[in-house]
Amino acid sequence: MTEASGLPLEGPQGPKPRRVLSRRNIFLYGTLFVITLYYAMPLYVMIVTSLKGMPEIRLGNIFSPPMEVTFEPWVKAWSQACTGLTCNGLSTGFWNSVKITIPSVILSISIASVNGYALANWKFKGANVFFTILIFGAFIPYQVMLYPIVIILREIGLYGSLGGLVLVHTIFGMPILTLLFRNYFSSLPEELFKAARVDGAKFWGIYFRIMVPMSLPIFTVAVILQVTGIWNDFLFGVVYTGPETYPMTVSLNNIVNSTQGVKEYNINMAATIITGLVPLTIYFVSGRLFVRGIAAGAVKG
Amino acid sequence: MCAALPQALLRVEAMSNSIEIKNLDLRFGSFEVLQDLNLDIGKGEFLVLLGSSGCGKSTLLNCIAGLLDVSAGQIHINGENVTWAEPSERGIGMVFQSYALYPQMTVEGNLSFGLKNAKLPKAEIAQRVKRASEILQIEPLLKRKPAALSGGQRQRVAIGRALVRDVDVFLFDEPLSNLDAKLRADLRVEIKRLHQKLNNTMVYVTHDQIEAMTLADRIAIMRDGKIMQLGTPDEIYGLPMNKYVADFIGSPSMNFIDGSIKNGAFTVDELNLSLAGYEFASGEAVDRSATLGIRPEHVVTGELVSHSPYSIDVEVELIEPTGSDKLIDCQVAGHLFRVRMDGQAQVSVGETLKLGIDPARVSLFDTATEIRL
Ligand SMILES: Nc1ncnc2c1ncn2[C@@H]1O[C@H](COP(=O)(O)OP(=O)(O)OP(=O)(O)O)[C@@H](O)[C@H]1O
Ligand SMILES: [Mg+2]
Numbered sequence: 001m002t003e004a005s006g007l008p009l010e011g012p013q014g015p016k017p018r019r020v021l022s023r024r025n026i027f028l029y030g031t032l033f034v035i036t037l038y039y040a041m042p043l044y045v046m047i048v049t050s051l052k053g054m055p056e057i058r059l060g061n062i063f064s065p066p067m068e069v070t071f072e073p074w075v076k077a078w079s080q081a082c083t084g085l086t087c088n089g090l091s092t093g094f095w096n097s098v099k100i101t102i103p104s105v106i107l108s109i110s111i112a113s114v115n116g117y118a119l120a121n122w123k124f125k126g127a128n129v130f131f132t133i134l135i136f137g138a139f140i141p142y143q144v145m146l147y148p149i150v151i152i153l154r155e156i157g158l159y160g161s162l163g164g165l166v167l168v169h170t171i172f173g174m175p176i177l178t179l180l181f182r183n184y185f186s187s188l189p190e191e192l193f194k195a196a197r198v199d200g201a202k203f204w205g206i207y208f209r210i211m212v213p214m215s216l217p218i219f220t221v222a223v224i225l226q227v228t229g230i231w232n233d234f235l236f237g238v239v240y241t242g243p244e245t246y247p248m249t250v251s252l253n254n255i256v257n258s259t260q261g262v263k264e265y266n267i268n269m270a271a272t273i274i275t276g277l278v279p280l281t282i283y284f285v286s287g288r289l290f291v292r293g294i295a296a297g298a299v300k301g
Numbered sequence: 302m303c304a305a306l307p308q309a310l311l312r313v314e315a316m317s318n319s320i321e322i323k324n325l326d327l328r329f330g331s332f333e334v335l336q337d338l339n340l341d342i343g344k345g346e347f348l349v350l351l352g353s354s355g356c357g358k359s360t361l362l363n364c365i366a367g368l369l370d371v372s373a374g375q376i377h378i379n380g381e382n383v384t385w386a387e388p389s390e391r392g393i394g395m396v397f398q399s400y401a402l403y404p405q406m407t408v409e410g411n412l413s414f415g416l417k418n419a420k421l422p423k424a425e426i427a428q429r430v431k432r433a434s435e436i437l438q439i440e441p442l443l444k445r446k447p448a449a450l451s452g453g454q455r456q457r458v459a460i461g462r463a464l465v466r467d468v469d470v471f472l473f474d475e476p477l478s479n480l481d482a483k484l485r486a487d488l489r490v491e492i493k494r495l496h497q498k499l500n501n502t503m504v505y506v507t508h509d510q511i512e513a514m515t516l517a518d519r520i521a522i523m524r525d526g527k528i529m530q531l532g533t534p535d536e537i538y539g540l541p542m543n544k545y546v547a548d549f550i551g552s553p554s555m556n557f558i559d560g561s562i563k564n565g566a567f568t569v570d571e572l573n574l575s576l577a578g579y580e581f582a583s584g585e586a587v588d589r590s591a592t593l594g595i596r597p598e599h600v601v602t603g604e605l606v607s608h609s610p611y612s613i614d615v616e617v618e619l620i621e622p623t624g625s626d627k628l629i630d631c632q633v634a635g636h637l638f639r640v641r642m643d644g645q646a647q648v649s650v651g652e653t654l655k656l657g658i659d660p661a662r663v664s665l666f667d668t669a670t671e672i673r674l
Contacts, residue, residue, distance in 0.1 A: 191401035194368050199415030199462070200389030209414070213405040 050074065050269035057265050073266035077274060081267050083246075083254035090271055093251025096162065097231060097278075100247055104166045105226040108173035109219065115174070116181025117207050121193050131182070138175035146239055153240060160242040168240055169230050177222055184218040185211060220286050228279040248275050317380070319344045319470060319502040320365060325374035327360055327526075334360045335526040338374070342504065344469075347496050349513040350506045352523035353549070358506040361523075362472050365504065366395050379469060389418070391470075394463025398475040400455045402447035408434075408458050409443040412465050433464040436495070453484045460495070473505040477512065489515060510550060514538070522546050540664075544671035547594050547664055553628060556597065556638045559668060561590045567665065570634040574611050578661040582673055591674060594664040597628065597641040601657040609657025617652045629654065 019025075045062050050073050052066040079089040086092075118124065119131055149168060150159060158164030188211070196206045212219075237247040246254075252275045256268045320342040327335040334357045342348045350358045363369040365376060367388035375384045383391045402411050409430060416426045434440045437457045447455055456476055463471050476492075477485045493516055496503055507513055513520050514534045522529045522537065522545075530542045541547035547555045560569030565586045567574045574593070576586055606612050615638065619630035622644065629640040629648065640656060648654065665674040 189399055189401060191397040191399050192403065194363070194366075194388075195395065195397060195401040195462070196403070196414075197368060198366060198388045198393065198395045199466075200387075200418035201414070205418060210403055 046269045046273055050266050050273060052266055054262075054264060054266065073264070074270040074274070076264075077255070077267045077271035081255045081264075081271060082258055083251050086243075090248060090251050090255070090274055093246055093248035094274075096241075096245055096251075097248035099162050100165050100169070100237075101227060101230045101278075104169035104173070104230050105223060107166065108170040108177055108226055109222045111170065112174055112177030112222070113181045113212075113215070113219070114207065115178040116183075117185050117211055118203075119178070119182045120185035121190075121206070121211075122203065131178075134175045134178050138179065142172065142235065146235075150239065159240065160245065162241070162245050165236060165240045165245075165247070168236050169226075169233070172236075173226055173229070177226070180222060180225075181215075181218060184215060188214060224282055224286060227282050231278050317344055318342060318377075319346065319379060320504070321375075321377040322361075322365070323375040323377070325361075325364060325376065326372040327357075327364055327369065328372045333526065335364070338526070338528065340521065340528065340531070342502060345500045345502060347503045347505065347516055347518045349517035349520045350504065350523055351508065351510065351513040351520050351549075353508060356523045357526040358508075358523055359474055360526075362395075362474050362504060362506050365391075365470075366393055366472055367391050389415070392468045393470045393472055394466045394468045395472040396456075396459045396463050396474065396476045398478055400447070400459045400479075402455055402458055402462075404447055407444055407446055408439065408450070408461075411447065411458055412443075412461050415462065415466055429465045429467065433461045436464065436498070437461050437491075452480050453488060456480065456488060457491075460492075464495075464499075469501050471501060471503045473503065475506055475508070478507070478509070485509075485512075492516065510552065522549060540673070541594075542673050544592060544594070544666045547666070551596055553597050553639050553641070555594045555664070556633070556636070558593045558595075558634050558636045558638075559590070560593060560634065561588070562586055562665070562674075563588050567591065567593050572613065572634045574658060574660060574663075576660050576665075578610065578659070579663065579665065580661075581665075589674075590668045592666045592668050592671070594666060595638075595658060596662075597639045599659070599662040600640045601659075602640065602642055602646065602654060606655045606657035609659055611660065612655055612657045615654050615656055617648055617650050617654055620648060620650060 048065055049057060049062065051069050051071070053068060053070050053072070056067060077089055078094075079091050080087055081089045083089075083093070115134075119127055153159040153164045153167075158167060192210060193206065196210050201209060232249060233247070234249040234253065237250045238253075241247065241250070252271055255271050318341045320340070322338060322340040325335055325338040325340075326333070338361065350361060352358050360369065364371050365378075367383065367386060367390075371384060375382055377383065378391050378393065388395075402408075403414060406414065412430045412433060413426050416429060421429075430443075431440075434443060437460060439454065439457050439461060442450060442454060442458070447458065450458065456479075459476070473492075477488055480488065489512055492503075492505075496516075505512075505516060517534055519531060519533055520537050521531045524545055530537060530546045532540075532542075537546065537550055541550065541555075544557070548557070558569060558572065560567055560572065562568075562576070565576050567576055579586075601609055613633065615631040615633060617629055617631055621628040621630075625644050627642045627644055627646055627648065629642055631638050631640065631654065640654075642648065666672060667674055
């Protein structure tokens with residue numbers, strides 16, 4: 001052994017050499033490149049167009065970069081573009097959407113996480129029936145319930161208000177979020193829950209002191225799902241709110257589809273980008289946690 | 302047996318009971334895990350629940366702890382009926398197999414969590430945490446999170462969490478089975494010391510015989526939710542009440558030979574063992590079919606055979622040296638028969654070996670009911 005160690009080794013050794021331009025790599029990166037292009041092109045066109053003035057747009061070169069960069073379309077989209085009768089731009093819709101999204105997200109996640117925790121850890125009588133009904137609820141098409149909910153909201157006096165829409169979003173988020181939280185909580189070791197009970201913690205004590213601190217990934221997933229879902233919602237927004245309380249997506253639609261005057265493509269592009277900015281930011285900030293949470297929730301259940 | 306019994310009775314009477322389990326039933330749906338189980342555990346006693354996997358040991362422990370609602374029956378702890386009481390109100394501390402430390406809290410936080418829930422004054426909490434960490438030698442670890450501890454340290458913290466509660470009853474659910482062999486032996490000794498020091502009641506679940514034998518004051522052998530035998534380690538080992546217990550305890554396990562009792566002797570094929578010296582549970586030998594059980598270590602070889610009441614010649618088929626011992630496989634009356642010899646003994650395969658058997662050390666079971674005769 002000691003003698004051999006002095007000699008240079010022969011044959012394959014160390015890391016296996018890999019060709020950079022193997023056929024597999026060319027295929028892989030080629031495909032990725034094409035897909036990237038497919039998704040990036042429209043975004044590029046939107047950004048470029050939103051920075052051009054109308055005269056330049058009329059030239060028709062949609063791919064050419066702006067000769068003269070102007071931010072006026074952005075300002076207009078935000079505060080002056082006409083949505084139907086009023087001309088306040090997207091700002092009203094934006095703040096409406098904020099006022100809808102934040103309470104809906106907080107409310108739906110708080111309730112669903114407690115639901116999931118109760119279902120996973122406190123196996124109360126009828127838990128399975130309750131859970132089955134909830135899951136069933138996840139598969140009922142929204143359209144079926146649109147009109148009945150209009151009536152219900154009108155009866156309780158919330159029709160056309162932000163509060164009504166918050167209620168609707170909270171209820172419709174419940175099945176999928178409860179499922180998500182239940183699966184995550186049942187993947188946590190059961191003995192932890194037992195230990196906490198021996199230590200005298202009660203329902204809420206265990207929830208807040210033991211479960212929630214261990215559940216950052218799943219809360220992140222839930223926040224992303226809800227923020228993007230509620231922010232992007234159009235159907236509920238247009239059905240359950242009025243012109244004063246339209247969410248941003250509805251405002252955007254009204255700007256882009258307004259039939260008076262010329263189509264101001266630059267303003268439309270800017271408005272669209274502004275509307276998409278919130279979900280985009282959320283993805284960028286928490287993408288990694290999102291993937292981790294989805295994986296963790298999928299382990300058991 | 303006759304000598305051991307009054308003593309055991311005396312001891313049980315002298316101590317009042319710490320835990321009394323009365324007619325306990327536990328079902329999961331229609332699946333009956335524990336059936337009509339009765340068990341009294343004395344104050345300061347170390348009771349080990351031993352049994353194969355799935356026999357209901359953890360279930361029984363969880364019932365005592367109040368983590369499972371019983372289907373029928375009662376549980377008393379320290380003379381109080383706690384059948385409906387919350388786990389935290391029962392005066393118990395519990396240690397789990399997976400440690401179950403709260404991952405986001407420091408060791409100190411883990412130890413004090415229960416005390417904070419009980420709303421104890423800060424000074425009292427600090428003092429109890431200090432005492433527990435001194436006893437378990439985990440003081441340098443107090444500020445660490447569980448993820449930064451080794452397996453042995455984690456288990457010590459888990460024991461500490463039961464310790465700070467200052468309770469009379471400790472429940473352990475296989476606390477050492479996640480540890481490696483060396484650490485297991487060390488912590489076993491530590492738990493024994495802890496018991497001698499605190500002198501509280503301990504109920505300890507394991508499926509490791511060595512752990513059970515070394516730790517227990519009494520062992521309860523469980524099978525399919527029933528207690529097959531409850532007794533001191535000596536009784537369990539020396540006087541197994543049925544074939545299951547005899548087979549379960551001891552490694553390598555007991556040799557069994559089916560035959561019959563005729564005229565005060567056990568006979569089958571070439572074997573004809575006079576039973577003079579065997580203490581029958583019923584007092585006398587009755588002719589019947591029976592199963593003879595002999596532990597490999599209770600067979601003598603070499604010069605000692607001449608002192609034995611009975612001897613038989615066998616042919617050595619296989620030798621397994623383990624260092625301290627040699628295990629010999631041979632055939633007696635058509636059954637595989639294992640004998641434990643000294644590690645230094647000179648034997649070779651094919652050789653004829655003389656075995657000496659003492660009827661006072663064998664066990665006899667009814668072939669049909671498998672109950673000790
Ligand atoms: N929640 C449950 N629902 C249905 N059956 C269960 C449940 N928990 C345990 N059982 C069953 O009860 C029986 C006893 O389980 P228990 O956990 O008490 O076994 P154990 O003796 O602790 O085994 P081990 O040594 O493997 O830990 C097993 O057959 C198990 O399948
Ligand atoms: Mg178990």
